[in-house]
Amino acid sequence: MREITFGAAVNEAMAEEMRLDESIIILGEDVAEAGTPFKVLSGLVEEFGTERVIDTPISEPGFTGIAVGAAMTGLRPIVDLMFGDFLFLIMDQLCNQAAKTHYMSGGKLSVPMVLRTNMGATRRSAAQHSQSLQALVAHIPGLKVAMPSSAYEAKGLMKTAIRDNNPVVIFEDKLMYNDKAEVPEEEYLINFGEANILRSGTDITLIATSSMVQQAEMAANTLADQNISAEVIDPRTISPLDETTLINSVKKTSHAIVIDEGHQNYGITAEIAARISEKAFYYLDAPVQRLGAMDVPVPFSPVLEDLTVPTAQQIHERVVMVLEGKI
Amino acid sequence: MSNNKDNKNSYLQMFRQMVRIRAFEEQANQLYLSAKMPGLTHMYVGQEAVAVGICEALTPNDKITSTHRGHGHCVAKGADFKQMFCELLGKQEGYCRGKGGSMHIADQANGNLGANAIVGGSAGIATGAALTAKRMGKKEVSVCFFGDGALGQGLLYETMNMAALWKLPVIYACENNLYGEYTKVEEMAAGDLMARAKGFGIQSFEVDGQDVLAVNNLTQELVERARKGDGPFFILLNTYRYHGHHVGDINREYYRSKEEEQLWREERDPITNFSQLLVDKKISTSEELKSIELQIEKDAEEAVNYALNAAWPDASEVNMHVFASN
Numbered sequence: 001m002r003e004i005t006f007g008a009a010v011n012e013a014m015a016e017e018m019r020l021d022e023s024i025i026i027l028g029e030d031v032a033e034a035g036t037p038f039k040v041l042s043g044l045v046e047e048f049g050t051e052r053v054i055d056t057p058i059s060e061p062g063f064t065g066i067a068v069g070a071a072m073t074g075l076r077p078i079v080d081l082m083f084g085d086f087l088f089l090i091m092d093q094l095c096n097q098a099a100k101t102h103y104m105s106g107g108k109l110s111v112p113m114v115l116r117t118n119m120g121a122t123r124r125s126a127a128q129h130s131q132s133l134q135a136l137v138a139h140i141p142g143l144k145v146a147m148p149s150s151a152y153e154a155k156g157l158m159k160t161a162i163r164d165n166n167p168v169v170i171f172e173d174k175l176m177y178n179d180k181a182e183v184p185e186e187e188y189l190i191n192f193g194e195a196n197i198l199r200s201g202t203d204i205t206l207i208a209t210s211s212m213v214q215q216a217e218m219a220a221n222t223l224a225d226q227n228i229s230a231e232v233i234d235p236r237t238i239s240p241l242d243e244t245t246l247i248n249s250v251k252k253t254s255h256a257i258v259i260d261e262g263h264q265n266y267g268i269t270a271e272i273a274a275r276i277s278e279k280a281f282y283y284l285d286a287p288v289q290r291l292g293a294m295d296v297p298v299p300f301s302p303v304l305e306d307l308t309v310p311t312a313q314q315i316h317e318r319v320v321m322v323l324e325g326k327i
Numbered sequence: 328m329s330n331n332k333d334n335k336n337s338y339l340q341m342f343r344q345m346v347r348i349r350a351f352e353e354q355a356n357q358l359y360l361s362a363k364m365p366g367l368t369h370m371y372v373g374q375e376a377v378a379v380g381i382c383e384a385l386t387p388n389d390k391i392t393s394t395h396r397g398h399g400h401c402v403a404k405g406a407d408f409k410q411m412f413c414e415l416l417g418k419q420e421g422y423c424r425g426k427g428g429s430m431h432i433a434d435q436a437n438g439n440l441g442a443n444a445i446v447g448g449s450a451g452i453a454t455g456a457a458l459t460a461k462r463m464g465k466k467e468v469s470v471c472f473f474g475d476g477a478l479g480q481g482l483l484y485e486t487m488n489m490a491a492l493w494k495l496p497v498i499y500a501c502e503n504n505l506y507g508e509y510t511k512v513e514e515m516a517a518g519d520l521m522a523r524a525k526g527f528g529i530q531s532f533e534v535d536g537q538d539v540l541a542v543n544n545l546t547q548e549l550v551e552r553a554r555k556g557d558g559p560f561f562i563l564l565n566t567y568r569y570h571g572h573h574v575g576d577i578n579r580e581y582y583r584s585k586e587e588e589q590l591w592r593e594e595r596d597p598i599t600n601f602s603q604l605l606v607d608k609k610i611s612t613s614e615e616l617k618s619i620e621l622q623i624e625k626d627a628e629e630a631v632n633y634a635l636n637a638a639w640p641d642a643s644e645v646n647m648h649v650f651a652s653n
Contacts, residue, residue, distance in 0.1 A: 061481070065454070097452065
């Protein structure tokens with residue numbers, strides 16, 4: 001099968017959907033000729049024109065709000081938020097307006113829009129261009145949140161997001177844009193709320209999101225050398241969350257570690273660990289462990305920044321500690 | 328200009344709609360005072376000529392976005408009393424099945440995209456609706472209602488900038504009722520209110536918001552121009568809220584005088600003055616107008632009684648409509 005990059009997969013998903021549905025537009029900073037700083041949208045304006053691929057001023061709340069209104073009245077906007085850190089700028093429009101409109105109107109109005117943004121540290125971009133803020137939006141009822149972990153996932157989840165009748169936030173790890181994976185030429189979608197078991201195992205369940213899936217798989221490989229069988233699961237969407245698949249896996253392995261690049265405090269890892277404790281407590285042989293980003297603003301200095309993000313080695317070490325009863 | 332018969336009909340329609348707003352608000356206030364309404368509400372009384380003058384220049388397909396002080400916009404855009412009162416009381420038959428309440432009534436069938444409890448929060452929505460109209464080649468216009476308080480919100484300026492860049496068919500209707508919550512506008516807004524939108528190259532107009540004909544004539548002209556692609560526009564409507572910021576804001580003398588309130592009520596009331604004009608110009612008689620008022624008051628009372636006796640939402644509603652189905 002052909003291999004394409006994560007960025008190309010996102011681009012393909014948007015282009016395919018835009019060919020099918022005239023109501024889809026893209027709004028954001030430097031989305032047209034520039035194709036975004038990461039070049040993920042390159043070529044789209046040439047195909048779809050500036051009427052559908054719309055460069056906006058640097059006004060994140062403004063263009064997000066405009067997308068909400070456009071979505072309420074018949075368009076299906078894809079909002080491009082250049083950095084996930086800018087979520088703090090648009091919280092009212094995303095969380096007070098987009099997320100609540102369907103409910104507050106008793107189901108009369110809906111907001112079919114996609115907000116694609118990014119996450120991920122270790123790009124030496126410091127504290128305001130490196131955050132992974134998925135927990136902030138996953139906390140809000142009315143928003144769906146997808147976290148693709150490969151080019152294949154990115155394409156399938158983006159296409160599903162565009163077709164969804166609700167506001168969907170997609171977090172892409174900006175360090176993965178050039179990562180290649182097998183992506184079929186023919187069309188496919190990936191359903192929300194269906195976790196992917198990447199690797200079957202019997203000793204421990206590793207639940208990981210986005211780029212942490214790669215780290216978990218690397219750890220599973222080194223663990224296999226020590227005859228430890230780790231099951232690796234990617235939830236794909238954290239809202240909705242495929243709780244059943246996660247719980248069933250933990251019931252089988254009796255051990256679990258949750259890995260996500262957001263801050264550990266009150267984060268995605270906390271939520272998933274709590275659900276495991278609520279629903280699989282009597283199957284557990286050790287406390288559920290969490291590995292999130294350190295609870296510090298992301299530092300600039302490479303030697304410091306690298307300390308803040310979970311790694312395959314940390315996962316490996318934590319698995320060994322859990323299985324040896326050292327926690 | 329339309330002929331006299333059309334004028335009579337449209338004048339009486341404007342009168343009727345203003346009276347409907349006032350009758351609605353009078354009942355809503357009573358519901359609060361008699362502790363029959365959950366929560367608080369913000370009265371539109373005094374500002375009726377703004378909502379009616381503007382909405383009578385729109386078609387049901389034209390969109391509006393409204394504010395926390397939004398009952399007037401909702402009535403003026405064609406909403407029904409019963410469903411509105413049901414919403415105010417949190418009943419199943421409300422416009423939003425009781426899930427929105429006073430500050431979130433939406434009536435999409437009449438083009439009302441909803442009231443918004445975040446000051447200035449709907450500037451993006453109204454502008455986005457105008458983007459849809461332009462993109463889809465519909466000749467629809469959207470009106471963003473907001474108060475002077477929203478002039479402090481950055482979102483408004485971001486969206487005005489984009490509306491001007493993209494020539495969107497949106498009218499920004501700023502209702503200056505002189506107070507943002509409990510503070511005078513001049514203490515909160517520096518410089519010239521009209522200069523704000525002009526700074527983006529948006530044609531701006533100031534009008535007496537107590538004069539329904541002046542508001543309606545101006546809006547008709549701007550709506551027609553916006554449909555042709557001449558938008559966006561900004562209108563500053565000078566008006567006054569008779570009640571406090573919300574129904575519970577009873578003692579107001581620390582921020583405005585009773586004399587000032589009396590002046591607006593007695594000399595600048597949009598309904599009284601329009602009634603006088605209708606009689607003076609022999610478009611109607613005081614008897615006819617009185618009978619219209621009485622009928623509307625009766626309708627409002629009946630609608631309140633209907634809503635008071637209407638069913639609460641079933642408990643199963645609580646987690647319904649969090650997400651739209653696919």
